[in-house]
Amino acid sequence: MKLIPVPIPIPERFAIPIPEAGQYGGWGRSKTYELIEDGRLETIKIDGKRLVVVASLLRLLESARATSSKDGNRPSASSASPA
Secondary structure: OOOOOOOOOHHHOOEEEHHHHHHHHOOOHHHHHHHHHOOOOOEEEEOOEEEEEHHHHHHHHHHHHHHHHHOOOOOOOOOOOOO
16 A cells, blocks of 8 residues: 655644745745845754754744734735635
8 A cells, every 4th residue: 555645734844945935935045045044034954954944934924924914014905805
């Protein structure tokens, strides 16, 4: 019997590759490296491969969400989902 791998949702993983972190955050690889350099994203290195710690990615996104809410940046009526 062949086992079929089941993807683990990002919030349940400890670390993810840099391109996947950028995709999850909605930005590109360059921005991901910029956030790492700024210390806003935490990384670990395993066997020469650098991975983004998911907890730091989720904190960054939550922080951006909280800041956006304080500034009054809410979705416009045209981008809101229908009721």
